[in-house]
Amino acid sequence: MVHFTAEEKTAITSLWGKVNxxxxxxxxxxxxxxxxxWTQRFFDSFGxxxxxxxxMGNPKVKAHGKKVLTSFGDAVKNIDNLKTAFAKLSELHxxxxxxxxxxxxxxxxxxxxxxxxxxxxxxxxxxxxAWQKLVAGVANALSHKYH
Amino acid sequence: xxxxxAGEKSLVASTWSKVNVDxxxxxxxxxxxxxxxWTQRFFTSFGxxxxxxxxMGNAKVQAHGKKVLKSFAEGLNHLDDLKGAFAQLSELHxxxxxxxxxxxxxxxxxxxxxxxxxxxxxxxPEAQAACQKVVAGVATALAHKYH
Numbered sequence: 001m002v003h004f005t006a007e008e009k010t011a012i013t014s015l016w017g018k019v020n021x022x023x024x025x026x027x028x029x030x031x032x033x034x035x036x037x038w039t040q041r042f043f044d045s046f047g048x049x050x051x052x053x054x055x056m057g058n059p060k061v062k063a064h065g066k067k068v069l070t071s072f073g074d075a076v077k078n079i080d081n082l083k084t085a086f087a088k089l090s091e092l093h094x095x096x097x098x099x100x101x102x103x104x105x106x107x108x109x110x111x112x113x114x115x116x117x118x119x120x121x122x123x124x125x126x127x128x129x130a131w132q133k134l135v136a137g138v139a140n141a142l143s144h145k146y147h
Numbered sequence: 148x149x150x151x152x153a154g155e156k157s158l159v160a161s162t163w164s165k166v167n168v169d170x171x172x173x174x175x176x177x178x179x180x181x182x183x184x185w186t187q188r189f190f191t192s193f194g195x196x197x198x199x200x201x202x203m204g205n206a207k208v209q210a211h212g213k214k215v216l217k218s219f220a221e222g223l224n225h226l227d228d229l230k231g232a233f234a235q236l237s238e239l240h241x242x243x244x245x246x247x248x249x250x251x252x253x254x255x256x257x258x259x260x261x262x263x264x265x266x267x268x269x270x271x272p273e274a275q276a277a278c279q280k281v282v283a284g285v286a287t288a289l290a291h292k293y294h
Contacts, residue, residue: 120267
């Protein structure tokens, strides 16, 4: 289980409070599809993913990205119990969506990059460390029900 | 081997030209040591690494980070033969330094994060995709001579 100190929790929640989940969600999913193009295979029904600008402007990508990041917001609220919080989503991603858990780590990396571009100076080493612990914890929680 | 299109090479070059290699090297190495604390084991002779501020302010970290990033920058001149360019460093990291190659990928992630932090919106999805291809190529090249 991932253990967060009080300082780490503060670093996470204070930054999260300033995140525009709708914008950041679309950007996170979009960048995942651009930077790791094989992930597009899970989104055949999303229409035009033929270029970076098509992907970043695609309304289905934005909508689904918002959904994914809103769910990530649940992690921030349930930081001491990530495995339980993500148990159902873990089963879904394994049994229905058949997503390789490595992709959760990739999405976590993309999210950290986005936070860095948005927050600049505020994204100090300590804040980065706390967030990377969180995304790793979420990736593990999402993999937990895989069989 | 890393295959970059002409467009990607040009994007990497223009993105990289906005990076102050002298300044950023220390930040990259410092963040590696903060965010992935087990990496500190390779730097026990560096003195005080007891906190994020100690690490980021540590003169040896700054100096060594600058050296590492200069070497990375040199690699950018040999994108069509990264394995050749990094052959000697690969042997050094395996035979003398005993560094697990996974750490090269971690350093690559941190470099992406630092570039994102400094370049903000200029670190576009396309720029990120091209740069991530390069850091993955460098990590692979550094692992190539391992036995």
